[in-house]
Structure formats: structure tokens, C-alpha cells
Amino acid sequence: MATKKNITSKNTTTPGDNENCCGNHDHGHDHGNATNGFKQYIPAIGSFILLMIGIALDYFNVVFFKGWVRIIWYSVAYIPVGFPVVKLGWNNILKGSFFTEFFLMSIATIGAFAIGEYPEGVAVMLFYAVGELFQDAAVSRAKGNIQALLDVRPKSAHVLRNGNYVTVAPETVLVGERLQVRVGEKIPLDGKLLSNRASLNTAAISGESKPASITKGEKVFEGSVNLDGVIEVETTKEFKDSSIARILDMVQNATARKSKTELFIRKFAKIYTPIVVFLAIGLTLLPFFFVEDYVFEDWLYRALIFLVVSCPCALVISIPLGYFGGLGAASRNGILFKGASFLDTMTKINTVAMDKTGTVTKGVFKIKDIVVSGGAKVEGSASYNKDFMDYLMAMESQSTHPIAKAILAYKQDEAGNYIATKVSEIAGKGLKGTVNGRNVLVGNKALMEAHGITIPEETRAIVETMVMVGIDDKFSGYVTIADELKDDAHRAIEEIKKAGISNIIMLSGDKDSITQEVAKELEINNAKGGLLPEEKLNEVENLKNIPGALVAFIGDGINDAPVLAASDVGIAMGGLGSDVAIETADIIIQTDQPSKVAQAIAIGKSTRKIVWQNIGLAFGVKAIVLFLGAIGIATMWEAVFADVGVAILAILNAVRLQHMKWD
Numbered sequence: 001m002a003t004k005k006n007i008t009s010k011n012t013t014t015p016g017d018n019e020n021c022c023g024n025h026d027h028g029h030d031h032g033n034a035t036n037g038f039k040q041y042i043p044a045i046g047s048f049i050l051l052m053i054g055i056a057l058d059y060f061n062v063v064f065f066k067g068w069v070r071i072i073w074y075s076v077a078y079i080p081v082g083f084p085v086v087k088l089g090w091n092n093i094l095k096g097s098f099f100t101e102f103f104l105m106s107i108a109t110i111g112a113f114a115i116g117e118y119p120e121g122v123a124v125m126l127f128y129a130v131g132e133l134f135q136d137a138a139v140s141r142a143k144g145n146i147q148a149l150l151d152v153r154p155k156s157a158h159v160l161r162n163g164n165y166v167t168v169a170p171e172t173v174l175v176g177e178r179l180q181v182r183v184g185e186k187i188p189l190d191g192k193l194l195s196n197r198a199s200l201n202t203a204a205i206s207g208e209s210k211p212a213s214i215t216k217g218e219k220v221f222e223g224s225v226n227l228d229g230v231i232e233v234e235t236t237k238e239f240k241d242s243s244i245a246r247i248l249d250m251v252q253n254a255t256a257r258k259s260k261t262e263l264f265i266r267k268f269a270k271i272y273t274p275i276v277v278f279l280a281i282g283l284t285l286l287p288f289f290f291v292e293d294y295v296f297e298d299w300l301y302r303a304l305i306f307l308v309v310s311c312p313c314a315l316v317i318s319i320p321l322g323y324f325g326g327l328g329a330a331s332r333n334g335i336l337f338k339g340a341s342f343l344d345t346m347t348k349i350n351t352v353a354m355d356k357t358g359t360v361t362k363g364v365f366k367i368k369d370i371v372v373s374g375g376a377k378v379e380g381s382a383s384y385n386k387d388f389m390d391y392l393m394a395m396e397s398q399s400t401h402p403i404a405k406a407i408l409a410y411k412q413d414e415a416g417n418y419i420a421t422k423v424s425e426i427a428g429k430g431l432k433g434t435v436n437g438r439n440v441l442v443g444n445k446a447l448m449e450a451h452g453i454t455i456p457e458e459t460r461a462i463v464e465t466m467v468m469v470g471i472d473d474k475f476s477g478y479v480t481i482a483d484e485l486k487d488d489a490h491r492a493i494e495e496i497k498k499a500g501i502s503n504i505i506m507l508s509g510d511k512d513s514i515t516q517e518v519a520k521e522l523e524i525n526n527a528k529g530g531l532l533p534e535e536k537l538n539e540v541e542n543l544k545n546i547p548g549a550l551v552a553f554i555g556d557g558i559n560d561a562p563v564l565a566a567s568d569v570g571i572a573m574g575g576l577g578s579d580v581a582i583e584t585a586d587i588i589i590q591t592d593q594p595s596k597v598a599q600a601i602a603i604g605k606s607t608r609k610i611v612w613q614n615i616g617l618a619f620g621v622k623a624i625v626l627f628l629g630a631i632g633i634a635t636m637w638e639a640v641f642a643d644v645g646v647a648i649l650a651i652l653n654a655v656r657l658q659h660m661k662w663d
Helices: 035-039 040-059 065-095 099-112 118-142 144-152 241-256 260-289 296-310 313-332 340-346 384-396 402-408 445-450 457-461 489-498 512-521 535-542 557-566 579-584 596-630 636-659
Strands: 157-161 164-168 178-181 191-193 198-202 210-215 231-235 336-337 351-354 361-372 420-426 430-435 438-443 467-473 474-485 504-509 526-528 553-554 569-573 588-589
Touching: 035 588, 040 065, 040 118, 040 340, 040 579, 065 118, 099 260, 144 535, 178 313, 191 504, 260 296, 260 384, 296 445, 296 596, 296 636, 313 336, 313 340, 313 596, 313 636, 336 340, 336 596, 340 596, 351 535, 361 384, 361 402, 384 420, 384 430, 384 438, 384 467, 384 636, 402 467, 430 467, 438 445, 438 535, 438 588, 445 467, 474 512, 489 504, 489 596, 504 512, 504 535, 504 557, 512 526, 535 557, 553 557, 557 579
Parallel strands: 351 504, 351 553, 504 526, 553 569, 569 588
Antiparallel strands: 157 164, 157 178, 178 231, 191 231, 198 210, 336 588, 361 474, 420 430, 430 438, 438 467, 467 474
């Protein structure tokens, strides 16, 4: 059976668009509206009614239903469903492509008419048409999530121009313009939030149902729905470069990258079909030399059954549909595969290497521990710990260093009236200044030692980034700054191991001591830190050189791009990940959740399982009916089931992917 074009988007393609099991074609059906959708059912309905009436007249042996009346009746029933197929078969012959499914179906049904088996001839084409309709419905359903992405693209934007907000098409908005988004509206372009806060529904982009709380300066994505209050956004990308445009492009292009199974089946069909035709000719003529009571019509009928059964439609349609269902199911769960081939490859991965920062950690530094020394107590203080942080935060307010930002993000119940003056930066060491009349040092161990301040021995064993504080030449305490683990980091490693992958390696550019600490917490036995991009690449190349190793690498930064490209499967964090990493990777995790890696493996395994179920079903049933047809037991009705019936069952099996859950 042939796959129809879907024209919901002029760029949208499906596996097998303009292709059938034996050649290229286009039925030209338009699924763009309900009226046209109903029209495609009319030929099959009309043919079915005429066929049922004809069979009833035959059964009751009605007197007038004989001879030419019977031939004309069944011919009229045949034309609505048979003529389009015969026409396509003839057009392909004119183009030099003889061995198409249309050729097989045409000679089988015309042959059935030639030997007087009119109902069977009509039935073959009718059920073929029904199979096509089933296929259309399945493909349309599989495309539902992509259509949903198209639907979430906003049709208008409120942009600030000449002091007023005007409504324009999103395509006309430039980078850097200011947008207003009202409650319930979709953000029309990617940008950054100008308002203090926003609550957004990002389900269409990330697959995450929980509303996202965004603060000023953070990224927002096209298609996210504003849930609370009027917000303002500054655009950072043009409409054509937005996150949804990128997702659509990835999903659409994914359908063009066939799996090895798909490619094999298509090549197999092109060889298999002409062989079937010559075997059918042999089945018709060769018995003349070996069978005493040879009857040409009987052996021709067997050959026609053989032709109908032999159509490889169930394989060539249901297999791409299975992979497309897997791609759709993955994207609904926030996982974008850039090709069906990676659905297959993910099922064979036995080694996972991963970056640390931004992959299993949030990539945002926060204060982990606050340790205050007794020698720095401020007399009359109500809160010993609070005073220490007031001194530290007063000094860090004069710095633009990322660590200073992490310290200033620390929330205190009350802000103290502490002001830093005469602050100077000591390169590579920290800050020196005065806070409320007291001399304060804030920085690393080298800064403390340079000013003769004794450091507690316990600090030497700390691997996290540490900021020490000295007040009036005495050690006052320290804070440790660490990158937090993502909420699902532990679950991610556990589920990857449950998927049968025991060889997990962490490769990070961060300090080796910190990398080892994070790996230990996640129960990853093999970890290396302090790696440059080329050293990460060498590590992955070494892993790939191990016999039988199939390596997936998970990363998010620009420095991960070479490794993502070199690995057998590159997996990028798509929410916070760099554009370079996202473009280079084979799989994108839209939600930035490392636990989705195990889910991607599960979806790949489910897809592969269904594909091979369909292959087994098609080959098994066809082999049985081919044998029964060759020895004269099976009729054209069994042949119809072996071809169209099996195709419909395979399609329904493939559709199951759209209802599965892998949570």
C-alpha cells in the first residue's frame, strides 16, 4: 500500500512519502480538511455496497443476475477502487518501473475477472483501498504531535514600536525588540524575560507538564503559554530560528534518515517483487509439463493468489510507520531523535560517557555550606551566622565574579546595614576592603596566607570551591560553592544501569577532585576531571576502540560538540545546552533531564520490538498462505487477508507506540 502525502505543512514529510513498497507515486489525496477527508471514503463505500449486493444476488441465484449483467455489475463495483491502482501501475510502466505493487494488484485482479472470479477481483481492490485508508489514519495520528507543534506557533505578536504596543506578524519582529505577552497568550518568539517573574506552561516545547517559574533575565521560548499576569520579553532570535522551528526541522528531517531495517526492507522489496512475478508465471505454466489433468484456469487462479499474497506492503508500510511512531512518542516525551537510525542504535548502546556540568548538575553555583569560626564573633550580635554573611555579602557586592553572584543570591531573613568601602581586587586571590570600619579579606587560601592568617587544617580536605573570610586579621570562616545535582540525577544513573548499561564514565572539564566527588555521590565508578575538549575526545575514541563497544556521550556545552560528533550516539541537553552542541548531537533532551536518556533507550527498544513483530507477522502469514495457494487450498479471500489484512494488523500494531508510556 502506498503512503499518501500529508500537506499540513509544505515541508513536513513522513517515512515513505511519495514511496510505496515497490516504486514512487503520489495518490494526491488532500487531508487538509474534513470535506476532502470524507470524500476519500466514498469510492470504498460505493464499491463495498455494490459488492455486497452482488454477492447476495449470487447467493440467492437471482435469474436476471447472469452473463453480461453480472460482469457489468462487478465491473462498476471494481472501477472506483481498482481504476486508480491500474492507472498508477500503467503510469509506472511508462516510466520504466514494471514491478510495482500496482502492477501486481492489477494483473491479479484483472486475471481474476478473466477467469470469472469477479467478486474476488473486486474484493482484492476494495480491501486494498480499505488498507490505504487505515494507513492514512495511522500516519495522520502519528503526525499529531508534530501538528500540535505547528498549532502552538503564535499567529501574532504585540511589539513596542514608537512608544506603543502594536500587533504584528511574528515573522516581522526583529532581534532585540520588546514584546508584551498577556495572560493566556503564547510567547511569539524566543527571548529573555524583562519582567521580574513569569509562570509559563512549556509543555509544547519541553514535554514538561509542570509550570515553569522564570525570573528576570532568563530564557523564554516561543510557544510557551503565559499563565500569570502581563509580562514583557526581549527577543533574542528571529521567528525562523526559534526553538519550535528548530524542533520541527529536526523531527521532519528525522523521517528522511532511515533505519538499517527500513533500508534493508526497501532494497529487499525491489529484488523480491520481480522474483515473485516470475514465480507466478512459472506456477501458471510449468505444471503443464508435470501434471496430467492440467487445467490452465486452475493454475492461473493459484498464480493470481500467489501475486496478491506476495505484495510486501505490510512490511514496507508498517516498518516506517513504526519508526515514525517511535519518533513521535519520543518527541511527546521531550526527546528529539534526529533520525530513525538512532532509535535502533540506542537499543545497542553498552557504554555511556557523560559531561558533569549542565548534564547531571544544574550548571548554577550556589552556597553549599557556611562555616563560621569562633574568632570572628561580632560583639552584641543577635545572629552569629548572619553577621558573618553580612560582612561577606557586603564585600562581594563590589565584585562581578560569578562566584560573587552565587554568594549574593543567598537569601537572608533581614538585610544588614553593612557597607563595603575601599575595596580592591588582588589578582588571583580575592578582595580586600573595609566593612563598617573593620578590615575584611575575602578570597582563597593564598590571600589568607599572604596576610598572615592561619587557616584551619580541616579546609585542606575540601574539594569544592571555597571562599574564605578574614576580619581584622583573624580567620572568620568560609563558604563552599558547589554546582547542585539535578533533581533526577540519581534516578538517571540508576535507570541507565537498569537498562543494562554498566559501563558509565564521567568526563569533565571541572577540577578532578570535584568530578570524583560528584561521581562518587552518583555511584559512577569511572570518572576523569580537568579534561580539555581534545582530551575528552581522546577518551571517547579510546572507548570506541574497545571491541564491541557502542558509545553514547551526553553533554551540553560548546566544548562537548567534538565528542558529541565523534560518539556513536551524541545526546545533548536541549534546554540549557549550547546551539553548537544541539546542532551536533543525534538526540536532544528538551527537558534537560538526564533521566530521559534511559527513557530514550526504552522507546528505542519498544519501537524495535514492534518493527520485528510486524516483520515476523508479515513473513509468517504470507509464507503459510503462499504454500496453501500453491497447492490449491487457499482462495483469493485468504490472499486478501494475507496481504491487506496483515498490513492492517501491522499498522494497528505500529500505532500502539502512540499510546505507550515509559515513565
